[in-house]
Structure formats: C-alpha cells, structure tokens
Amino acid sequence: xxxxxxxxxxxxxxxxxxxxxxxxxxxxxxxxxxxxxxxxxxxxxxxxxxxxxxxxxxxxxxxxxxxxxxxxxxxxxxxxxxxxxxxxxxxxxxxxx
Amino acid sequence: xxxxxxxxxxxxxxxxxxxxxxxxxxxxxxxxxxxxxxxxxxxxxxxxxxxxxxxxxxxxxxxxxxxxxxxxxxxxxxxxxxxxxxxxxxxxxxxxxxxxxxxxxxxxxxxxxxxxxxxxxxxxxxxxxxxxxxxxxxxxxxxxxxxxxxxxxxxxxxxxxxxxxxxxxxxxxxxx
Numbered sequence: 243x244x245x246x247x248x249x250x251x252x253x254x255x256x257x258x259x260x261x262x263x264x265x266x267x268x269x270x271x272x273x274x275x276x277x278x279x280x281x282x283x284x285x286x287x288x289x290x291x292x293x294x295x296x297x298x299x300x301x302x303x304x305x306x307x308x309x310x311x312x313x314x315x316x317x318x319x320x321x322x323x324x325x326x327x328x329x330x331x332x333x334x335x336x337x338x339x
Numbered sequence: 340x341x342x343x344x345x346x347x348x349x350x351x352x353x354x355x356x357x358x359x360x361x362x363x364x365x366x367x368x369x370x371x372x373x374x375x376x377x378x379x380x381x382x383x384x385x386x387x388x389x390x391x392x393x394x395x396x397x398x399x400x401x402x403x404x405x406x407x408x409x410x411x412x413x414x415x416x417x418x419x420x421x422x423x424x425x426x427x428x429x430x431x432x433x434x435x436x437x438x439x440x441x442x443x444x445x446x447x448x449x450x451x452x453x454x455x456x457x458x459x460x461x462x463x464x465x466x467x468x469x470x471x472x473x474x475x476x477x478x479x480x481x482x483x484x485x486x487x488x489x490x491x492x493x494x495x496x497x498x499x500x501x502x503x504x505x506x507x508x509x510x511x512x513x514x515x
Contacts, residue, residue, distance in 0.1 A: 250402065251387045257457075258457040258472055259471060259472055303470060303477055304401075304470045305405075305470075306401065307402055307403065
C-alpha cells in the first residue's frame, strides 16, 4: 500500500484514506463567456496525461482537505506533497530520483 | 432506557453502545478561532487530531478549520456561539443524530481495529483522535487509553461496521 504524506495533518498515512482528484494547477478562466469553444473544451477535458512526474490533486478523508502532489506515474512514487494554493513545486533532481 | 451489559465470558474485546450525546460540527476561520473558543469556553486545538476538554465538553480538531464538539445532551453551546457570531463568523451544525458511538475496549482491541483500519492505530497517542476509515466507512476514532477506544460511526454504516466487529471478535476469541 502507498503511504502518502498529508501536508495538513503533517503525517504519513495509508493510501486508503486518500482520494485522487485529477490534475492540479488548472485555473478556471476568469471570464468563461469570453473563451472560444476550443479553449473551453481544452479547459474542461484536455489533460497532460504525463508519463513520469505528474502534478495532481488528492483529498484526505481525515482532514477533509484537498492538496497537491507530485507523483511519478511510472513508478507510482510520491515525490512531494504540498498545500493547495501553493506555487507549483519545481521538479528538482533530488525529487526526481 | 436500561443499559444492561451481558458478559458471559472474559472477552478479549468488549463492544458496547454509548448513550446519545450532543455532537456539533464547527467550521470557523483560523483568524476567529480564539474569539469563538473563548465564547464557548473551549480552547479549540490547532493541530489536526488533538483534543481539548472543558466543563464536560470535548473539542477535537478534524481539519485546519473544522472541529467536532461532543458534550452531554442538553448542553447549550448554540446560544454563546450565536452571541459571538458578529465577532467570529462561523458555522455550527447539530449532528447529534448522524452518528452513534461505540466503545471498544479489552486487551485485543488493537488487533480488532487493525483488521479493518489501514492506519497504524497502535502508533496513535493516548488522548488523540482521528477521522479515518474502518473498512470503507468513515469513522472517528478516539483513543482514551492504551486499550480503550471510542468510535463514532454514521448510522447508515453502523450495521456494516457491527457485522465486521462481530466477525473479527469471533475470530479473535477462536484464536485465529
């Protein structure tokens, strides 16, 4: 079982307490009606589908909070987790190892 | 209601129902936590999983802006909260009937919980509490002593949780 670090509980807990919630850092457009159909489609449906490190959102049942995680989709390793609203964590060599 | 406890043999785990209590779900921004805590007479803890007790009421920090307050039935916490609303906007919801509380105790209680909780319950400090999952049901586990727990279960999940508890207790009693 995966062990995931929750940045709000500051504890490393089993995967079963967490839910995956899609790709992270996708900001809703400020004025949706100004967007073309293609731009709106991209916002709604088009995702990175990364092979390797992937920024994604997770929710912890314990504290009820969404947070961001950087997970390698090949090895399923969590490289880092950080609170929602924080800037995207850079993909450093240490994190990628 | 008469609560009668039948105990025919020295069971490694005792599961019993606790009397109904007042349960309140409190959401308040961290900036207003202290003001509201003073109004309620509770020092609302800030670390997720930690508890504070005063005047028979207990507050458990469930999340950065979420608390669960448990008090004896009939306690009036709504009035002081309403009075403090202008200074500390918040949401206080009565969820007393949403859950039932089971007391789990006995020397094998950690084995019982380990059968269905993915979290390392043995590592949980005495006096702490956590919202976690029991099989697939969300429960709140309170650790009151080394082998003494309370578990708040949503009513609709209770039959499932009870059947699992009975099954695991039978297995433990049989030495499996």
